[in-house]
Amino acid sequence: MEKIQFKTESKRLLDLMINSVYTNREIFLRELISNASDAIDKLYFRSLTDQQVGMQREDFAIHISLDKDNRILTISDNGIGMNAEELESNLGTIANSGSLAFMQETEGAVEDVDIIGQFGVGFYSAFMVSKRVTVLTRRFGEEEALQWESEGLDGYVINKADRPGVGTDIILALKDNSDTDNYDEFLEEYKIRSIVKKYSDYIRYPIRMEVEKRRAVEGKEDEFESYFETETLNSMIPIWRKNKSELSDEDYDYFYKEKFFDFENPLRVIHSKTEGKATYNALLFIPARVPYNYYSKEYEKGLQLYSNGVLIMDKCADLLPDHFSFVRGLVDSSDLSLNISREMLQHDRQLKLIASNLEKKIKNELLDMLNNQRETYEKFYENFGLQLKWGIYREFGLNREMLLPLLMFHSSKEKKLVTMSEYFERMQPEQKYIYYASGENVDRIDRLPQTELLKDKDLEILYLTDEIDEFALKILRVYEDKEFKSVSSGDLGLEDEGDDQSAQEQSQEYQPLLDFMKEALSGKVKAVRLSQRLKSHPVCLSSEGMVSLEMEKILNSMPTDREVKAERILEINSCHPIFQTLQKLHTEDQDRLKLYTEVIYNQALLIEGLNIEDPVAFSNAVCDIMAG
Numbered sequence: 001m002e003k004i005q006f007k008t009e010s011k012r013l014l015d016l017m018i019n020s021v022y023t024n025r026e027i028f029l030r031e032l033i034s035n036a037s038d039a040i041d042k043l044y045f046r047s048l049t050d051q052q053v054g055m056q057r058e059d060f061a062i063h064i065s066l067d068k069d070n071r072i073l074t075i076s077d078n079g080i081g082m083n084a085e086e087l088e089s090n091l092g093t094i095a096n097s098g099s100l101a102f103m104q105e106t107e108g109a110v111e112d113v114d115i116i117g118q119f120g121v122g123f124y125s126a127f128m129v130s131k132r133v134t135v136l137t138r139r140f141g142e143e144e145a146l147q148w149e150s151e152g153l154d155g156y157v158i159n160k161a162d163r164p165g166v167g168t169d170i171i172l173a174l175k176d177n178s179d180t181d182n183y184d185e186f187l188e189e190y191k192i193r194s195i196v197k198k199y200s201d202y203i204r205y206p207i208r209m210e211v212e213k214r215r216a217v218e219g220k221e222d223e224f225e226s227y228f229e230t231e232t233l234n235s236m237i238p239i240w241r242k243n244k245s246e247l248s249d250e251d252y253d254y255f256y257k258e259k260f261f262d263f264e265n266p267l268r269v270i271h272s273k274t275e276g277k278a279t280y281n282a283l284l285f286i287p288a289r290v291p292y293n294y295y296s297k298e299y300e301k302g303l304q305l306y307s308n309g310v311l312i313m314d315k316c317a318d319l320l321p322d323h324f325s326f327v328r329g330l331v332d333s334s335d336l337s338l339n340i341s342r343e344m345l346q347h348d349r350q351l352k353l354i355a356s357n358l359e360k361k362i363k364n365e366l367l368d369m370l371n372n373q374r375e376t377y378e379k380f381y382e383n384f385g386l387q388l389k390w391g392i393y394r395e396f397g398l399n400r401e402m403l404l405p406l407l408m409f410h411s412s413k414e415k416k417l418v419t420m421s422e423y424f425e426r427m428q429p430e431q432k433y434i435y436y437a438s439g440e441n442v443d444r445i446d447r448l449p450q451t452e453l454l455k456d457k458d459l460e461i462l463y464l465t466d467e468i469d470e471f472a473l474k475i476l477r478v479y480e481d482k483e484f485k486s487v488s489s490g491d492l493g494l495e496d497e498g499d500d501q502s503a504q505e506q507s508q509e510y511q512p513l514l515d516f517m518k519e520a521l522s523g524k525v526k527a528v529r530l531s532q533r534l535k536s537h538p539v540c541l542s543s544e545g546m547v548s549l550e551m552e553k554i555l556n557s558m559p560t561d562r563e564v565k566a567e568r569i570l571e572i573n574s575c576h577p578i579f580q581t582l583q584k585l586h587t588e589d590q591d592r593l594k595l596y597t598e599v600i601y602n603q604a605l606l607i608e609g610l611n612i613e614d615p616v617a618f619s620n621a622v623c624d625i626m627a628g
Contacts (some may be wrong), residue, residue, distance in 0.1 A: 323391025
């Protein structure tokens with residue numbers, strides 16, 4: 001029969017398959033198996049109403065055979081088959097899957113694109129590994145079989161052929177090996193097995209292959225013989241499509257550890273089936289601990305995305321918001337086409353609806369864990385709480401309602417993690433602010449001089465131990481109309497009218513001393529003041545403005561040429577014996593007062609965990625004081 005030319009669009013896609021270099025050629029087997037499954041579906045559903053089909057559900061299967069000698073790989077099915085018209089429309093015309101647009105956008109640079117998940121390459125993917133493709137098919141209800149054959153861009157021929165039963169054989173004559181490409185791997189049992197397991201494990205029909213095995217020769221010790229046995233390569237029934245009542249915790253744990261290569265059981269399993277505007281099955285897991293690369297650029301978030309049990313994307317980032325990127329799992333939706341590009345997914349309304357539903361579901365599960373499994377939630381928060389706080393900060397509070405109920409901080413009263421609502425419930429009636437203190441760890445924060453007055457008034461303080469904490473609270477600004485206030489802030493809103501007047505009078509009395517000390521520090525501080533917050537400690541630093549002392553420390557640790565400075569206030573405890581010494585030096589020895597001022601300031605820096613500008617000078621000053 002005369003050779004038929006491919007249509008223009010199909011020819012361009014075929015050229016892409018034949019001449020482009022892809023690192024994931026194995027995708028061809030997924031596509032051909034999916035086509036075979038679709039063909040069986042059509043005949044199976046017909047069998048439900050047409051007794052002439054004469055086949056039961058268990059009679060359908062897909063077979064893979066390997067001929068290493070002739071380098072032939074065959075995928076066979078007993079589905080509905082194709083006639084001449086269907087061969088022309090299915091194999092001679094490009095599918096409407098975004099493939100043509102993709103080619104046009106990436107023309108000239110396709111070698112840099114990973115083919116997996118980009119678009120449904122369908123039947124044409126066979127040419128990525130084949131120099132000749134033969135399709136032997138017989139349609140249900142017809143006596144005559146047809147053979148379609150093509151060696152690529154020159155076109156194809158269709159001839160009459162013989163096939164004993166209905167269905168289709170895709171016969172691939174593999175390309176010759178080269179220095180850079182090894183096509184023989186697609187004739188190895190282990191390779192075919194791994195590809196089927198990865199992409200087509202949940203195809204609803206058995207995928208069978210004759211595999212070579214070994215057994216001991218009867219009556220002969222230490223002697224073995226080879227034999228062949230037909231084996232089913234796929235599990236067929238996805239765990240996420242089963243009812244929860246059919247599954248045990250052990251089933252979920254085994255699936256999670258095998259699927260996601262974890263050694264520990266998940267903290268939480270989220271198994272949901274949703275129907276309506278978006279129909280999908282989701283099986284999500286919250287890991288027990290942080291993956292080794294989670295807080296690095298190398299970590300790639302996303303859920304596995306299936307369409308009717310067929311994997312179409314291994315990491316679909318659009319299904320998870322960044323603040324829940326620690327969740328592992330998968331989504332299987334019949335509403336999504338197998339032939340869908342990554343670009344199309346980004347604009348797919350169904351996918352966005354699924355993602356929104358999943359976000360709410362994850363939040364509700366975490367809240368349930370917080371309310372009913374406190375210890376488990378605290379274990380989760382120890383690992384992933386940082387990500388929740390980043391979610392508040394990175395989106396400038398956009399996720400406030402979603403994430404705020406999940407946040408926890410250490411408490412000065414409870415000596416453990418508490419939620420914002422728990423803190424709020426314990427606030428004193430006249431308390432103006434929600435107080436917090438920042439530092440490297442709870443013990444260090446607990447000893448900060450700035451916390452003394454608040455503790456003396458039995459006010460609870462949130463201890464912020466992560467670098468992101470204070471930045472997140474700055475974004476939140478308030479909780480239930482109560483403003484967040486750092487213990488190092490200039491105004492804590494604690495002094496009553498009498499105390500405030502007394503403090504002002506005392507400050508005026510000693511203002512010359514305070515001005516002298518400020519001058520001695522040569523612009524290092526905005527002011528030197530008598531402290532209203534210190535009880536037993538002699539000195540501390542406070543700050544004014546948007547940048548706190550802890551924020552200054554964190555920002556300056558980042559790789560940037562710009563140095564950030566908080567507006568520092570040096571506070572002196574007028575009830576401490578050191579203050580009497582400073583008064584005396586102001587009238588008797590102002591040079592020595594300068595020395596004392598430098599030492600006191602550097603002590604305040606050390607308390608805050610800030611660097612001393614000149615450690616040598618500080619050490620010498622301390623020695624001078626000790627020497628009298």
